[in-house]
Amino acid sequence: MQVRKFLPAVALAAVLLPTMGLAQEAEAVPTFDEIGPYIMTTLLFCMAGFLVFFMAAGFAMLEGGLVRSKNVTMQMTKNIALYSIAAIMYWLMGFNLMYPGEFNGYIGSFFVPTVLDPVGVAAADAALDYASVGSDFFFQLVFVAATASIVSGALAERIKLWPFLIFVVLLTGVLYPISGSWQWGGGWLSAMGFSDFAGSTVVHSVGGWAALAGAIILGPRLGKYKDGRVNPMPGSNLALATLGTFILWLGWFGFNGGSQLAMGTVGDVSDVSRIFANTNMAAAAGAVTAMILTQVLYGKVDLTMVLNGALAGLVSITAEPLAPTLFGSLWIGAVGGIIVVFSVPFLDKLKIDDVVGAVPVHLFAGIWGTIAVVFYNDGANLMTQLTGIVAYGVFTFVASAIIWYILKVTVGIRVSEEDEINGLDMSELGMEAYPEFSKG
């Protein structure tokens, strides 16, 4: 088995052991079989966590490119603020609320801050069947940051900074951890057999529902819908938006691959690579599908739709990136691309202004991905998948709507008409992203 793979390490240990002195003779030195999986899985969480962390940069660039130049500083500020707030809230209450251990299946304990393994933890005291607390905590917290990023894009160009950040505090500290515990914390949906490998529903749809509630209560940007027409507000920098999409695509390998949650056996490490290949295929299929569809429907390829298509492909495969074949990943991702191309104009018809397409990409494709699990995972069934989708939808949408509404009637969530027209960069922050360029 994997012993052979680790032969050099074992051999090295054999050479070193005699030099370690007689004190070692008293206690048994753990073999690599015992501690190898812990080390490898911890390594997986660290590497995958770095990749998912970088998705924060991807979201920032995507959003920065798709907003007008007068709102870019604000969008960057929101992105670095929401990531940092998520990191603190997840330590303060989120992590242990989401992973409470034994609990009633619906809601864990509030205000249990995360405590790391002690410095230089001994093998006997470590969770050898899993990974270090630090790597697990870090890996999970970068996911909640992704959820918050989804919201920031949809509400761009008209929301006030601080009310948005108050919402982020509640989303990352309370809403996401509670609903997350239902599935990944071993709660009632997990007991029912709901299947969501890396979070099409738990992460992406949750962000999408929160964004949708916010977009409805906040209202569209001024002039977006006038006299029954949609007035496009083209983004400031499609090169940045493309870079952001590529960064998200890269980060997704960590998002889905790390969600294997184990790398200590031949099977596990092969599964991680299988997930990488499937994830990549779904993104590619989503992008190509959106490209062909926009060419056929509109006579020209729309790059912003191609970018959204790649992301929708990624969200679609996130609920089950392991079981499908490469062809399975291709068609699941392709459907994600189709969903985006049709649901972006659909939201415009409803006069719901989603600046970056966050709701089509993360919510609609997330729902699709969660349903698509049943095609390749024999353990999943459609009714349970739908139960999970509805449960997350009702809880997140209603709770988010209540929070947005309370913020709206108390502190207000929208900038004044004049501030919105002048741009949030100058009105909210007094700082332009491109001070030497003309106003966008």
Add this chain to the structure above:
Amino acid sequence: MKLIIAAIKPFKLEEVREALTSIGVRGMMVTEIKGFGSQSGHTEIYRGAEYAVNFVPKVKLEIVVADAMADQVVETIQSTAKTDKIGDGKIFVLDVSAAVRVRTGETNDDAL
């Protein structure tokens, strides 16, 4: 002296500049502009929503030449910038009352 203002299609700029320098024009001012004339606008699609592009990108040339040269300049611009398609642009000719070269203080035709 005459001021010749021409709004032309952007892709014709280089050709027009070459044609004008070859007939002896020694300076011009160039601005990227947007506007509309008989071409009016057209529609584009962004993220599935059709929208009207009311102002079409053009390049504006401003050239001041001696009276004797004005007709030749106008003709050159007209024949070079022409594509026979709608939206080729317009040329206007105005009188200029004075010109001064900043470096030397030379005036009028000497300043051009």
